[in-house]
Amino acid sequence: ALGLELTLAFANPYTTAESALPERAHKAMISREAAAYRQKLNRLMTDYPHEGEGLPEVPFSVEVLAGPPKSALAAAAQQHQADFIAIGSRQKHSLGEQLFGSVSTGLIYRAACPVLLIPEGALYTPVAQIALAVDPEAAQVPDLPVLKQVASRLNAGVRPFSVGLSVDGVQAPHRRSYNGVWADVVPAGSIPGGIQAYMQAMPAQWLAMQLPKRTLLQHWLHGQLLRHMAWKSPCPLWIAVPGNQANPSSTA
Numbered sequence: 129a130l131g132l133e134l135t136l137a138f139a140n141p142y143t144t145a146e147s148a149l150p151e152r153a154h155k156a157m158i159s160r161e162a163a164a165y166r167q168k169l170n171r172l173m174t175d176y177p178h179e180g181e182g183l184p185e186v187p188f189s190v191e192v193l194a195g196p197p198k199s200a201l202a203a204a205a206q207q208h209q210a211d212f213i214a215i216g217s218r219q220k221h222s223l224g225e226q227l228f229g230s231v232s233t234g235l236i237y238r239a240a241c242p243v244l245l246i247p248e249g250a251l252y253t254p255v256a257q258i259a260l261a262v263d264p265e266a267a268q269v270p271d272l273p274v275l276k277q278v279a280s281r282l283n284a285g286v287r288p289f290s291v292g293l294s295v296d297g298v299q300a301p302h303r304r305s306y307n308g309v310w311a312d313v314v315p316a317g318s319i320p321g322g323i324q325a326y327m328q329a330m331p332a333q334w335l336a337m338q339l340p341k342r343t344l345l346q347h348w349l350h351g352q353l354l355r356h357m358a359w360k361s362p363c364p365l366w367i368a369v370p371g372n373q374a375n376p377s378s379t380a
Contacts, residue, residue, distance in 0.1 A: 131281060134188040136169045137204055139197035162192040197231045202238040211274050212366075214244040217358055233358050236339070242274055242368035245358050255284045258366070259332035261323060262290040268307035270338040272368055287330065289314060291322030320356055327363070336366035 140161060147154045169190035193200040205213050217232045236243050258279055262269050269288045279286050288311035290304070303310050312330075316322030327335060339354065358365060 132186050134186050135191055135204070135208055135210070136173060136188055137191045137193055137201060138165050138169060139193040139195065139200040140165065141196050141200075143194035158194075165192045166190050198234040198238055201231075202235060202240070206240045210241050212242045212244055212278070213239055214246060217245045217247055217361075217365075233355055236354065236358075236367050237369060242272070242366060245361065245365040245367065247361055247363070247365075250364065253333050253363075255279075255282045255333045257330070257332040258284050258286045258334040258336050259327060259330055260286050260288045261335065261337040262288050262306060262311050263338075264290045264292045266306065269309040269311060270368075272336070272338060275336055275366055275368070284333075286336070287312070287332065289326050289330070291316050291319050291326070319353060320360070323357070332363070334364045334366060335361055337368075339367060339369045 140158075143158050143161075147157075149157065169192075173188055173190075191204065193204055201213065201215070204210075213235060215232050215235060232243070232245050258275070260269070260272075260275075276286065288306070288309060290311055291314050301315065302313050304313050305311075312326065314322045314326045314329075316325055323335070335357075337357075354367075358367070
């Protein structure tokens with residue numbers, strides 16, 4: 129057994145919107161909607177895990193949240209002291225999301241824990257290897273205790289790698305030491321291109337990375353990379369930022 133507990137949450141942003149209905153009628157409508165959403169969430173888990181996947185059953189509860197999804201989900205995760213948030217990521221996005229990010233990408237810097245992005249249409253695949261992307265400018269491989277715990281429970285390995293055009297004049301793929309921890313190095317013309325090439329060469333089922341805190345301009349530029357990776361990743365993407373590494377427990 130994985131030893132995890134799952135809280136299946138849905139944030140209804142319309143509960144805080146203005147309404148032409150009298151207050152009592154508006155509250156009654158919100159209550160009915162919440163009950164309907166809870167029924168839908170319970171139905172989603174009725175047949176999970178699916179037959180043949182070999183997954184153990186995971187204890188779960190359902191919760192309908194009020195307010196904007198980004199803040200509501202981040203607050204709920206903190207209230208439950210969740211180890212991480214798992215959320216789906218769509219392939220198509222509006223112009224506003226292209227400019228300012230979606231709910232899934234917005235959660236990454238709001239949440240007090242790591243975020244696992246599940247691409248739209250992804251099917252369950254047993255996790256044997258997790259590729260950990262390391263900042264080429266970093267002095268060491270980031271310590272991600274929650275990821276390590278999840279990998280251990282999945283019996284999966286974590287393999288560090290980095291992307292760079294050249295390291296010490298070496299153009300071919302090679303390995304380098306990050307303060308004693310060895311990582312693969314993939315030369316490429318761009319970070320997304322290098323990550324894509326590594327994921328094709330290394331049969332990993334998840335991709336993981338830690339985003340460094342940056343200045344406003346760097347944050348905007350890095351945000352473009354973040355959105356590209358979050359929306360284009362062909363596999364589940366684990367993202368953490370410094371400061372959102374909660375002490376591992378057993379909730380998601």
